Amino acid sequence: MANSKRDLFLKRRLRVRNKLRKQADGRARLSVHRSSKNISVQLIDDANGVTLASASSLEKDLGVVGKNNVEAATKVGKAIAERAKKAGVEQCYFDRGGFLFHGKIKALADAAREGGLKF
Template identity: 90%
Template sequence: MANSKRDLFLKRRMRVRNKLKKRNTGVMRLSVHRSSKNISVQLIDDVNGVTVASASSLEKDLGVVGKNNVEAAAKVGTAIAERAKKAGVEDCYFDRGGFLFHGKVKALADAAREGGLKF
């Protein structure tokens, strides 16, 4: 039976997330979502089930509305690093979901690291 692209993506996402959760208990999760038009990231506290900080390319103050490229991803990464510092978070683990660590996802991660997040 052939699996659809969506099914394979969901399996990959859960495989990545479950492996990360086993290793990083009690640490916040930096979760990335990339669509064809936007990129967004959330800093999630899984113990309490709350989102501590978030950033998206849809925010007008970042100046990248409607753009989904490497530069926009880098700005979103810088913004989440600033907001995480404001919330008092320095350590987290990077949940890339089912997306490959390449291009926009990598640019976001590198910008967040440069901004002071450790993962």
């Protein structure tokens, strides 16, 4: 039986999350979500179940409200790197969810790395 696009996405997301869970050593997780209109990212401490920092293309001060393109992803990546430094986080795992590491997701990751995050 053929899997739907959504089923394949969920399978991919669980596969990525389980690999991260196996190697978890207390580092935070940088979780990315991409919708059709926006992109958002959270820095999550799984040990305590707390969000340490977050950034989204919905924030007015980033100047990309309602945009979901590589430029918006780059600005969100830079913003999360700055906020992670303020929260005292330098190293984390990159949780791309079920999204392929390509295009907007790659642009966000590269911008976060340039901002000083290591993953």
